[in-house]
Structure formats: structure tokens, C-alpha cells
Amino acid sequence: xTDEKITQIPDAQxxxxxxxxxxxxxxxxxxxxxxxxxxxxxMGPQHPFSHGLWTLKICADGEIVTDxxxxxxxxxxxxxxxxxxxxxxxxIPMADRLCYAASMTYxxxxxxxxxxxxxxxxxxxxxxxxxxADEINRLQSHLMWLASVGTDFGNYTVxxxxxxxxxYWMDMNVRLCGARLTTNYxxxxxxxxxxxxxxxxLPNDEDHSRFLRDLVRCCDHFxxxxxxxxxxxxxxxxxxxxMLGTGIITREQCANLGITGPAARGTGIDxxxxxxxxxxxxxxxxxxxxxxxxxxxxxxxMVRVEEMFQCTKIIRQCVQKIKALGRSAPYRLKVPSKxxxxxxxxxxxxxxxxxxxxxxxxxxxxPYRLKVRSxxxxxxxxxxxxxxxxxxxxxxxxxxMIDMCLGxxxx
Amino acid sequence: xxxxxxxxxxxxxxxxxxxxxxxxxxxRTFKLLVKTTIHRPVTVLYPYEALWNPDNYRGRPALDxxxxxxxxxxxxxxxxxxxxxxxxxxDEGKTVSRPQINIGRCSFCGYCAEYCxxxxxxxxxxxxxxxxxxxxxxxxxRRLAYxxxxxxxxxxxxxxxxxxxxxxxxxxxxxxxSIDRPELESAKCISCQKCKKVCPVDAIVMExxxxxxxxxxxxxxxxxxxxxxxxxxCIEACPxxxxxxxEVC
Numbered sequence: 001x002t003d004e005k006i007t008q009i010p011d012a013q014x015x016x017x018x019x020x021x022x023x024x025x026x027x028x029x030x031x032x033x034x035x036x037x038x039x040x041x042x043m044g045p046q047h048p049f050s051h052g053l054w055t056l057k058i059c060a061d062g063e064i065v066t067d068x069x070x071x072x073x074x075x076x077x078x079x080x081x082x083x084x085x086x087x088x089x090x091x092i093p094m095a096d097r098l099c100y101a102a103s104m105t106y107x108x109x110x111x112x113x114x115x116x117x118x119x120x121x122x123x124x125x126x127x128x129x130x131x132x133a134d135e136i137n138r139l140q141s142h143l144m145w146l147a148s149v150g151t152d153f154g155n156y157t158v159x160x161x162x163x164x165x166x167x168y169w170m171d172m173n174v175r176l177c178g179a180r181l182t183t184n185y186x187x188x189x190x191x192x193x194x195x196x197x198x199x200x201x202l203p204n205d206e207d208h209s210r211f212l213r214d215l216v217r218c219c220d221h222f223x224x225x226x227x228x229x230x231x232x233x234x235x236x237x238x239x240x241x242x243m244l245g246t247g248i249i250t251r252e253q254c255a256n257l258g259i260t261g262p263a264a265r266g267t268g269i270d271x272x273x274x275x276x277x278x279x280x281x282x283x284x285x286x287x288x289x290x291x292x293x294x295x296x297x298x299x300x301x302m303v304r305v306e307e308m309f310q311c312t313k314i315i316r317q318c319v320q321k322i323k324a325l326g327r328s329a330p331y332r333l334k335v336p337s338k339x340x341x342x343x344x345x346x347x348x349x350x351x352x353x354x355x356x357x358x359x360x361x362x363x364x365x366x367p368y369r370l371k372v373r374s375x376x377x378x379x380x381x382x383x384x385x386x387x388x389x390x391x392x393x394x395x396x397x398x399x400x401m402i403d404m405c406l407g408x409x410x411x
Numbered sequence: 412x413x414x415x416x417x418x419x420x421x422x423x424x425x426x427x428x429x430x431x432x433x434x435x436x437x438x439r440t441f442k443l444l445v446k447t448t449i450h451r452p453v454t455v456l457y458p459y460e461a462l463w464n465p466d467n468y469r470g471r472p473a474l475d476x477x478x479x480x481x482x483x484x485x486x487x488x489x490x491x492x493x494x495x496x497x498x499x500x501x502d503e504g505k506t507v508s509r510p511q512i513n514i515g516r517c518s519f520c521g522y523c524a525e526y527c528x529x530x531x532x533x534x535x536x537x538x539x540x541x542x543x544x545x546x547x548x549x550x551x552x553r554r555l556a557y558x559x560x561x562x563x564x565x566x567x568x569x570x571x572x573x574x575x576x577x578x579x580x581x582x583x584x585x586x587x588x589s590i591d592r593p594e595l596e597s598a599k600c601i602s603c604q605k606c607k608k609v610c611p612v613d614a615i616v617m618e619x620x621x622x623x624x625x626x627x628x629x630x631x632x633x634x635x636x637x638x639x640x641x642x643x644x645c646i647e648a649c650p651x652x653x654x655x656x657x658e659v660c
Binding site: 094096164167175182184189190192197198231290302306309328330337 | 453571658
């Protein structure tokens, strides 16, 4: 182990007594007679690149990174143990707190798991509303990622423009659910409120919703605005030279490490749960899954940007379907508070990858065990293959393409 | 369906900016300069002007004191245990039990408003809640009042019964309207009348069913389905677990 290597310096006693460190002593420690020593640099837990509380230990030989070791767990709150004492209804707001950037997907996943355990098929309108809510969250999560990539590069304009566009989606979130980040919107068997009931103090037609109208306007505006933001990145030689050809991982490494989401699609793995194992009504929606074979940072960047364009397409189609179903369609079912004993397993495409929940219910109104599989916890294990051979200055950029979120990683 | 962005920028071979050498970037910069000069401001000067919030924005919970029946549903549903029931004198001087909220613990999930059977609790759009001491963050029942409650702040709480939905009916009804009701297992009942005492809406009357061996009357609770709000207080109060909730789905 590397830690032992550092502590067990030969002649440590002599050095402590004031002896000068000779070249031979250093050679015995590093195993080479070269003047450059390998050095373990600890980045984090409080470091501008880390986007949360985690530590990345990198072994640097001069300027070249030869090894990397991620350490997570600073944000461990005992989420999985905590939910065992709560009723299923009370877990929904807690599932929001798993990931602050895309809370809707985790709440959605929890409700879907419970519905699967109960054997319930939710109404059509609920499915489309949930897709809309998920895609809004995917958009604002990816925009937050783009903003943080901008600051990692030292380009403040990308950050400001991305957060500016993100505000429109946050406003949509507020109008849909009443909160910006911790949405608490899906319920077991439905959603909290109908999209037609929003702004009910304003004059609404019978089957006309101001929220849906504004949602389409947001999509139209965003499609133009995103071209401007990516123009800043793609036409900038600084960005390109940092991203093209850095942090390359192969398809095989990706599959062996269990990496999912945009990071996997950037290496040519053509897999998206929304298309290949559709939940809700994703099979009724027409959209493309971007896949690039090059496997470098730029590929992961492109996959995410193209996903944002696809999100607006999905939202537009779902708005049409919700309008066709109308106000009178049911959107929330009353379900039993107790879930029959059994084991249920459910997956969902998170903005960051494939998240899963495994529910072991024992017939009471609270779970016996609820296991969460976080995509980032798995993706960050690829630090070593990603960073091997790159320069120290490239570390923030390569790790930014994983889009760290510590809330779900440490739970 | 096409992926326009990927088609244009695939593999980073676009290099449009190099084709025009310096003309392209200058043109883009100038275009942006004009655009940023004439467009409206994006940010607001916060303490002097505030952002617009929709009516359904979930800020501090607000209570309509006289509408509240003191059933304790909000305290039961509270995710953070921030709500407790306290004894307060009402307008006529009678002591009633009303919720008190510790805003410092509140997670603004809106469950208290959602599960209130009489719509006494709502979530107000108030977000400026900073105080100097922690005790100032505890809102008593009177302090929770909010006068400008609009229709948009209320959660509609509409559900469709699962059985209705499976039969293709899909009728939307209120969450608390004639759905779940407590049911009595009369063999276990000991006629203690505790359920009657805790009922906040007086939906329980004790009905006599003969006399026991000692000659005392056997009293069984009869629950009025019209006034019951499904607060489950009687179920919790029952010392012999004679009452249980019959769920209708």
C-alpha cells in the first residue's frame, strides 16, 4: 500500500534526529535512482475541482499522473438506515435529498419501486407528467454540470450563461412542484398535483394549461440559447485542446468497471434505459440516444450536450400527449399504505447514469431494507484509468466529466 | 429525428473559427455586444426587489386558527418532527390544541398542508425567515397565521381509487371524502370510551349493546362516516387495539 510506503521511510529515526536526507535514502524509498520522486498529492475534500466533499489522491511523477485513488464518504448520513424507520410516504421527501441536482429522478425511482412492489400500473397522464418532470430535472442538472465545467476551465461566461438558462427550468420546477430543488413531487401511485391545476387563480380554459404553454416556450428559447453556450466551448481552442484526447477510457474498461450513463455512451456503449428497458411511457416518445466512440473528455461533453437537445424534444412530445389526455384524466391513485412482503428491484436513467433501488418489504408500512445504487459511486471508481498518463492540470477537467454528486454517492 | 449538435461538432473537426481567421470571432463578439447591450437585465437587486414566486410556492406553513380542528394530522405526517400540538386559548377562551412549528427544523415538503383534512394548514410563499435566536424560529399557532391565502396555495388532494381506475371509471375525488374509516373489532372493545374523548370532530358516539355480567352497560363506538376525517387518533388511543383502519383503495 502506498500509505505504508510513505510512513515507512528508511532511516526515519536518523532523519528525525537531524540527519541529512541523502540520495541513497531517497532511492531506497522510491525504488529508482532518478532525481524525480513520485509524489502523492491529496486534492480535496475542500478543493475547487471536487464539486462536493470528496478526496482524490493522485500520484504524480513530475507533471504526469501515474495513479489515482478516490476517497468518498465524507457526506455519509446513514440514509438507508434512516428510511427503515419511516413510512413509505415519509421517505419521498428524503429521496429528494439523495441528489440535490436531480432530486426528481430519485423520488420518481422510489415511487416506481413501491408501485412495482404493489403491482400497480399508474395512469397514462401520470407517466407523461413524470417524464416531463424528469426531463426538466435532467436539463437543469446538465446545465449545472456545464456551468461547473466552465468554472473548471476558468471561463466564467460559460458558468453565467448556463446558470442563466438554468433559471428558466428552475422556474418551471417551481411552478410544477412549488420548490426549486427538493421537489417532493411524485407520489406512490401518481403525482402531487395536476399540471392543469397550476396557476388556478388565473383564468384557465377547461383543457388549457398555462404551465404547458410556458414549458413549450421554454423549450423554444432554450434550443437557441444552448447553441450560444456550446458555441463558447466548441469554438474555443483552449477548451478543445484540454478536452480532445484527454481522459481516454476504452469500451472494455468501461464495461468492466460498470460505468453507466453519459460516461459510458461517450465510449461507444449504446445503452440507455429510457430506450432499451423503457419505464413509464418512454417507449411512446421518439428520441435519439447520442453515442460517440472516441472515449475522451470531449465525447462525454458532447453526449451530455446532445442529451439536452433531446430533452426538449421529449418534453414537447409529452406536452402534446398530456394536452390530448385532458384535465379529466386521473393523475393520482389511492394506494394501500402497506406494501406486501417481497423483494422489488427497479432501475431508472438518472442524469448521471443508471440508478437502482432494491426494496425488501415485510408487509408493514415501512421498508425492511432499501438499497440505493448510485451511478456516481461506481463511475468515480474509474478515476485511475481516466487519469493515468494525464497532466495534473487536466485532472479537474477529466473529473468534471463524471459530474460528481456526493449526496447520492455517500447517502 | 436527428442529432444536429453531434452532426455539426462530431470529433471536434468543425474549426469554423479558423476558416474565417479573425473575421469570424470579431463578428461573433460584435453580435454579442449588441445583444447584451439591448437585452433586459437577468438579475434582480434582491433586498430592494424580490423575485416573483408562483402561488403554489412552498415556503413557511401557514395556519387558519379557527378552521383548525386540532386533529394532529400535520404532526403525524411531518417528516422532520418539527410540528407538535400545544394547548392554546381560542377566541372564546376555551383551551384547544393547535400545531406549533419549529421552522428551524422544517424541510418545506408541504406534507402538513397536503394532509390537512380541513384545509386549515396551507403553505405560504414566505421565504424570509431568518431570525437572531433559535427560539424565534418556533412559530406558535397564532404566529403561523397568514392572511393572504389564495386558492392557488391549496393542494387539491384529489385521488382516484385504485379499484375505480382498474374498472375504467377514473372518478377523481377528494382524498379524505368517504374513503378510509376506522373499523371496530367488537370482541376486543372494553367500553373505555377513550376513542370518543380523543376524537377532534366528535364523530364517535357510544352505543349501548346490552349489559355485562356485572350489570354495567356494554358501550361500542359508532363512527359517523360523514364527519370523520381519518386522523387515526382513536386507533392510537385504543388500549386494546380494537380499532383499526380499513383502507379503501
